Amino acid sequence: MNDYKLLLLANKAWAEQLREERPDYFTRQAEAQQPNFLWIGCSDSRVAPDQITNSPPGVMSIHRNVANLVYEEDRNLMAVLETAVERTRVRHIILCGHYGCGGVAQGWKREGTGAVGEWVAGVHDVYTEHAEEVDALPEGQRLNRMVELNVRDQLVRLARVPLVQAAFERGQELTLHGWVYDLRDGILKPLMTIDAGTRLDAVERPEPVLV
Ligand SMILES: [Zn+2]
Structure with missing residues (x-):
């Protein structure tokens, strides 16, 4: 069959x-749907958001793209975000990266070609921003740290999106979470949160969790 x-x-x-x-x-x-969460994650088939969190249908809206990137020009993501923040009013947005992400590796090293290469170009900006820390690590730890720093930078970008800022300003209950999924043990590791009180120009790099 x-x-x-x-x-x-x-x-x-x-x-x-x-x-x-x-x-x-x-x-x-x-x-009707009344989800509590919006998940923004990588398209990687191994990181199935509702399965790894044991969430039944109706609990979580899901948007996935290669390397869990946030571009304000991405109308697909913006439409999902607008629905989640303004219509269904989710209380939590989880942006989740994962260990060994091929999209992050290609973007970081500028090895991607075609549509993928264009898409993951934003990861190189993450590397440029944090190159000193990444380059100082042993070779085997660099990709995992890039995955974490990518989650951090994308989460800050998400928080800067005007419709998210507007939700914060009107006092809507909304928290952004940066997580990493470890394929080696199936465990989600929380890195950081951003809410209405977070100063976005002073968001620290998260403690490393994926060594
Ligand atoms: Zn990935």
Whole structure:
């Protein structure tokens, strides 16, 4: 049997099981969504946000791109962000990188080509900003530190987006979290948070967690 057919079969089994356990489940799901979280993460297939956090459907809006980057010109991300902040009013936005990120590696070393190369160019700015610290590390630790510094810099960029700033100014409950997922043990490691009270020009580099 073709692999994609297995997906459809698995979906049927999943829906049937849920219907048995909670007969009103899909009726309620169809009414409206009220997610508490927006997740911005890497497209890497191993970092499946709802699975690694055991979140059922309806709890988390998800936006993923190569190397979990934030560009204000990215209308896709801005549309997701606007919906989450202004419409569904999530209380937490989690920006999550991961150990061994290929997108970060390509952007940092300017090795990406084609669309990926263009997309991850922003990672090189992260490297330029923190080159002294990254270059001083042993070779084997540099990529993990770049992953963490990328989370930091993207989180600050996210906090500077006008619609996020507007939410902070009107006193909306909203916290931005920078996390890293460690593929080696499956554990999410919180690096930092930003909220309305954070001075964005004085955000420190996070303590290293992914050695
Ligand atoms: Zn990645």
